[in-house]
Amino acid sequence: MAKLQQLADLVGGEIKGNAELDIFHVAAIDQAGQGDITFVANRKYLAKLDFCQASAVILAPGIDAPGNNLIICENPYLAFAKILTFLQVPERPVKGIMPGAWVADSAVIDKTATIYPGCVVGERVSIGAGSTIYPGVVIYDDVTIGQDCLLHAQSIVREGCRLGDRVILQPAVVIGSDGFGFAPDGDGYYKIPQVGIVVLEDDVEIGSNSCVDRAALGETRIRRGTKLDNLIQIGHNVEIGEDCILVAQGGIAGSTKIGNHCTFGGQMAIAGHLKVGDNVMIGARGGASGNVAANQVLSGVPLMPHKEWLRATMTVPKLPEMRKDMQKMKKRLEELETLLKEN
């Protein structure tokens, strides 16, 4: 619970209305009731305020909503996120190494870290202050984990990998599985050992059941602030820049380098050994088979400007008709040609 004033201070906003209101929860505009604060980030939802029961509303400057208690601030969506964090995300308790966790003697665990039952922590691992390791997590030998990290249940970090500070692994994430490398040997294949590592820099988050493969030699690296959704595949020796967003079920093949501030839609794919520049957006299901220059919004296979792709896909259902039309035109053309020859 917080006073409205306290929340306004938290987000650097100004109050119109009762600064002494008690706020308990954040709620969506059509579900908010007494004691709730809600937000309008998009003007098209403003009309909903007429029927909204929230005790307070976060709004952008220049919008009026008479009769409501308001926090006015530049970025209501960000303010909503910050207030939600403040009001409803409990601090993680510090429990140390709990009974039922198996931690190697040579591991160095900060005393403000928490390791739940069912975890297995290998030799020479270090885990920083305030990090929480949920049940069933397996950390192989020689892993380094920074401060205030959150490793959810059954995430796995294999040997030698390094996580910065405030890294979040959702449940069942796999960091440092072997890259997919085999040398042809007669009819079969000889496994190429994958002796590199994975580095996740500060503030990286990886979604459930996503895999980041260790490098064959050297490292696979995901830079500061980049967020991966669920069920994503990152191949060996890939590098992803800072503050990228990768939506679920996409894949990036080995040795590809991605710039900063890229945003990739769901089920997207990028082939191996490519370079993608900064600020590239690739739509859902887009597929890159060549290098991609910076500052573009692309979709489709092959990648093309998103607007062209929209037009191209809209044409697909018309292909059979186009084909029939062409055959008819060809016939008419032949008739004309015959007619003209006869003349």
Add this chain to the structure above:
Amino acid sequence: MAKLQQLADLVGGEIKGNAELDIFHVAAIDQAGQGDITFVANRKYLAKLDFCQASAVILAPGIDAPGNNLIICENPYLAFAKILTFLQVPERPVKGIMPGAWVADSAVIDKTATIYPGCVVGERVSIGAGSTIYPGVVIYDDVTIGQDCLLHAQSIVREGCRLGDRVILQPAVVIGSDGFGFAPDGDGYYKIPQVGIVVLEDDVEIGSNSCVDRAALGETRIRRGTKLDNLIQIGHNVEIGEDCILVAQGGIAGSTKIGNHCTFGGQMAIAGHLKVGDNVMIGARGGASGNVAANQVLSGVPLMPHKEWLRATMTVPKLPEMRKDMQKMKKRLEELETLLKEN
């Protein structure tokens, strides 16, 4: 083992032949031997009966198969499933909380439930009668699990989520991971806490390594009887209706609402904030980027009637030829135009 009569009674069928036969196993028509029962659900496989060694056969009414011991019933495929369950699915033993399971003191576990070693069960969890929790399952605080549920090894249910009765989680399923939500904050992103839950209603089954994200606010809900295959991604605040079937590797983005009795093929995708009506079938790899009205069979990107899609894709390999043809026609047209102008 069962007498043929017993099996006929089980499925409401009639016997032609020896009701006292001992039946031990169910087998496919081309592998069945003595003591086995098989089934023919599709007339095109009837001819195989001539070479079949099964002791008995399940058939639909109106089909004759002289010389065989038969169970005649309306739905042989369903009867096969019921008889297979009866003969070959052992009852799950009741073992209580086994040594090596870590269960919080405040958890309420029915005494007919079974919790295997390596499980970790959080505070205030409740688990209903007859439920089986296989090794390595992690159940966070405040989760409710109904009766006769089956949670396979290393499935994960995060805080506050609710499972109805007879819910099945295949191995390594993740229920209640954080939805993928971030508010832009300068060049980077601020994590939007995901404080909602997931509700899986009665008789829902989720396939291996599939993920169902918790809601940002409120709930993600999968309704009674819906079945998800492996490696599927369900975004936050999604709702899926009753008795839907989702084949492997598909994804549904956040806040989308799906009706009842829908069937979605493998690797399919539905964008966020959409509505899909009842009885919609979407073929493998289909992609919905807009709302979908009820009672349709669709495929492709953009979604189109399945038959149109078949024709459209068949045209794709002919595109280069079509393009060349068009250029030739253009030339011929120009020649005709020139010729006519000259005249």
Add this chain to the structure above:
Amino acid sequence: MAKLQQLADLVGGEIKGNAELDIFHVAAIDQAGQGDITFVANRKYLAKLDFCQASAVILAPGIDAPGNNLIICENPYLAFAKILTFLQVPERPVKGIMPGAWVADSAVIDKTATIYPGCVVGERVSIGAGSTIYPGVVIYDDVTIGQDCLLHAQSIVREGCRLGDRVILQPAVVIGSDGFGFAPDGDGYYKIPQVGIVVLEDDVEIGSNSCVDRAALGETRIRRGTKLDNLIQIGHNVEIGEDCILVAQGGIAGSTKIGNHCTFGGQMAIAGHLKVGDNVMIGARGGASGNVAANQVLSGVPLMPHKEWLRATMTVPKLPEMRKDMQKMKKRLEELETLLKEN
């Protein structure tokens, strides 16, 4: 560490230069320093040798690189893999059944096998000599695991499945989850028990978070030497031949049979109940909806020869323009027709 001569002997190569050199590590050509060996498998990287600091280089016969210590051998890439294995892959320690592992009394574990804490091994399981079972692995009842297998953390092998020798499961692999089978029953579905098994033959490797479903009846089988990447879905009763390569995120639906020496790109899909011949290559995102004859290189949906597919996809961005062109041509054609009729 090894003498250069020792490494040459290992790969059946010949030395040019100092056979007594001490080699410590394998490194990529642009990162190698003193004490490192590198390799050139592709002539286009030869020029990099001028700036390379490696102590030795693996080269194919017929290439000269004066001033370098060389191992000359037929297949430098394979030699690199073998030398990397020799120098940098430590032997796995034999630790027996470690404290914190739960192993059923009836399980038969070779005394040279290692079972880490957090593992749960069911009744009547057998595990062969030299196999290593990393933390958190769950092996259900009646599973057979051969010699020198490597099961990474939290991989799961369900009841009755059989693994040959030298099988590798990357972390969080699921072997033997239920196939996706339901019989329509009124408006809903009745679960078809999946009572078959999975067989992984010798030298099979399965990537992180991949799923191989157990058969409904009978078996799902992956034959000797086949390698699967991460996040792959293999349906029930599928058979995959020897020495196949499946890149990440692909899926093969139930009962399909794949030949030997096939190579499938990422995010590929093959529908159910099909046959694919030997030596078939399917490009990334390719989709098979019918049987595929042996010895082909295919891509696209529908599958077509890879080169045709390249041309077809290159046409896609031009579709809107083609459509407009056609409309113009139609108009011009009409004008000509009118003109001729008038004459």
